[in-house]
Amino acid sequence: MTNSMDLRPFRIEIPDADVADLRARVAATRWPAQLTDTGWERGVPVGYLKELAEYWRDGFDWRAGEAELNAHPQFVTTVDGQDLHFLHVRSANEDATPLLLLHGWPGSVVEFLDLIPLLTDEFHLVVPSLPGYGFSGSVTAAGWTDGRSASALVELMDRLRYDRYGVQGGDVGGFLGPEIGRLAPDRVVGVHANAFVTFPSDDPSDLAGLTEDEQRRLALFQQFQEDGSGYLRLQGTRPQTLAYGLTDSPVAQLAWIVEKFQEWSDPAAELPEDAVDRDRLLTDVSIYWFTGTAASTAHSYYERLHDAAFWAPRERFTVPTAVANFATDIAIRRFAERDHTIVRWTTFDRGGHFAAMEAPDLLAADVRGFFADLTH
Template sequence: MTDIRPFRIDISDADLAGLRDRLARTRWPVEVAGAGWERGVPLPYLKELTEYWRDGFDWRAAEAELNAHPQFVTTVDGQDLHFLHVRSANPDATPLLLVHGWPSSVVEFLDLIPLLTDEFHLVIPSLPGFGFSPLSGPGWGNLFRVAGAVAELMSRLGYERFAAQGGDLGAGVVGMLAMLHPGRVIGTHVNGPSPYPFGPPAELDGLSDAEKVRAERFNTFREDGIGYLALQATRPQTLAYGLADSPVELLAWIAEKFREWTDPAAELPEDAVGRDRLLTNVSLYWFTGTGATAAHVLYEGMQAYKQFMASAGEQEWSAEAPTPPPGAVAVFAADSSIRHLVDPMGTVVRWTEFDRGGHFAALEAPALLAADVKEFFATLR
């Protein structure tokens, strides 16, 4: 099945009414008096955000904004892949793949699209198990497999050579593409890579002041902020029941990350990305039921990574391995990227650090990210 079918988002009125009904009937937990964000999402904040989701948020407006961009679905290796394909008016524009992470979706790139289409043809897939790419079965947490499917998608669109950009899980896919198809990938650009979270703490000796701040942030994350990942990486099915059945649980699960991982200057998630953008992303997870399947994808990804690392010492690496394409890294204010840890071989040709923004750079600082992407790929033309 190599056909590419047009796609349009059309959530039913019944599904919208069902969401509002569930939100209205939320059974709220007891909160420890005086507790703040250190125990998770505070009850008063989540109640107010839930009320806005139920009575103030306009899904139809968000749906129309998404549908303003051409969308399609194709089937690769038995897996449906939904994607946006926004072509530039410039016929000689460079094809650019934009890959989202967790807990994100194609919504992440809405503000970036108009900043890039003067120079790029954009392909923005929903990764398997996310958004409108419902999970067809196990095995799609393996980023090698995902990268292969995405490369096939680019071939079907007629893009034999292309650039690639991503963050979080998307950065992993971009990295796998560079390994599997170095001759096809013009260059890679990733934002916010960090050391392996289950690995050792980052040593502070020999670091610059800016690197020490990021290292201390990473070490704090290892100690206090990794619970979500430990649960998704070990017991995704147990978590899935809450994410599939309770929109408030899904909202809390995602909103917490938008609070912890965005610009440190932002007190609340909507201070960094905007309340409607946040709820568009959460709504997409809710209507597609992919809060649960995304957890399974992360579980499989962590298992695959552990197996890869366990066997890495036994691999016989060829001295004639192809040269990887040029790579760039953008580091934003909330990131924990430390160059010698994420680029030990010194292969990154462009390393840029910004004093604002965070994990969701395309949402938080789209102008900064777009400019960095353009400047980097301009050097490769």
């Protein structure tokens, strides 16, 4: 198994031929029909996607997004046989707290571009592409569970010589943060999570006395299970079959991702670009396309759903934990406190699942407040 302690400088340089191929494939899309009197409830509407795909082909500037990412120092190192790409943005303050920022699916390091400048006064930032995602490249073998990914990220922080650090993550990053804390409780000062997921137990008393807001979030969770988890079941059970379409058709990949931005973003936003900058969204989708990591990221769901360790009962997580709950998030504090040491719980009425993109000001302030309380 290949391992390298080297931290190799990295720069994103997608060949012109790949950009031209993307445009040609979008132009050659074979479009399905749209049933009359139907909308987003059945998936991404054809009319909307045609317009967005046309902009992706003729209006979107990949080089601008590429340059914005390349403005930050980037590196690749090999951990457990897999490349691990990361941005490393050090604060001018040498005494700043190291902070690991973890994206989720269908996200990437692009999620944090607006958050980074809001945090660099207080933090040295390490922003990896998760194993199997984006510029970390596809994993090449089965077995990359959340525990294994967390172990790779602990090793990354060791190689950067960060002995004490914080972790912030949403979605998949919200699962990985506590895993990292379990592996390195003496090094992780605290875990901050958004887009956090909690589950009620089988005890009916769990549901007694829920507040109005908690009832709303539980209803969102139940709706997700009944009508919004098709992507999870597909990626978690047949990722390889799904991957052919996502890898061959950029419009399929676009639809697969943009659907989640529409469903999970702030409910006040009618369309995804009402919540998230359209070019940022397309930069994110383009990373999935150019790196060909649709299969690899889907396989990560298979690993999670079939990982006995992920679902097994464990001792309560003792590292101080903060949860930022945005409008579409489903976390309920009493459920979270069963398994985590919750010391901060903040509820926001603006922003959704992609908080670092939708409401970076709110997320940054909450992160700063949490770690300030822990480190001073």
